[in-house]
Amino acid sequence: MNSANNLDIIEKLSLEVEEGKLDSVKAYVIAYEAEKLWGEFRKTLMDTVLNKIAGEKDYTCGDYRVLESSRTTWKINDPEVERMKAIIKAREILAKKAFKASEQGEDFFDENGEIIPPAEPKYSTFIKLERL
Numbered sequence: 001m002n003s004a005n006n007l008d009i010i011e012k013l014s015l016e017v018e019e020g021k022l023d024s025v026k027a028y029v030i031a032y033e034a035e036k037l038w039g040e041f042r043k044t045l046m047d048t049v050l051n052k053i054a055g056e057k058d059y060t061c062g063d064y065r066v067l068e069s070s071r072t073t074w075k076i077n078d079p080e081v082e083r084m085k086a087i088i089k090a091r092e093i094l095a096k097k098a099f100k101a102s103e104q105g106e107d108f109f110d111e112n113g114e115i116i117p118p119a120e121p122k123y124s125t126f127i128k129l130e131r132l
Helices: 003-018 026-052 079-103
Strands: 059-060 064-065
Touching: 003 059
Parallel strands: none
Antiparallel strands: 059 064
16 A cells, blocks of 8 residues: 555545545544554554664665664753742643733732733644543
8 A cells, every 4th residue: 555545545535525424523533543553553563674774875665764863861860850840830830810800901920020921822623532
């Protein structure tokens, strides 16, 4: 199966939704499940692919150059960093309260009497699926 096959399937499902033959919610669930299954399948291939391309600088497959890449993440074990994060979180809570106060046309002050700038909400809409 190649990308063209996947596009054919998507186009077929899209047409069925447009023509009313397939419920759009059902199509969304089908796409969600397919994406999840393909992602899990990719993860199972990881070790095999890494072994196959090991030491290769220009391994290609179709229109893709396949490279091994890595990144480093850090777990900071510094209590001072944790203290600072707590301060930031507390300030963020105050900024949210300042937003609610601003909706009432009021200012919100910190413990030093300084006005806290209100947070700006960012709204987003998404679809949440819960398995029954």
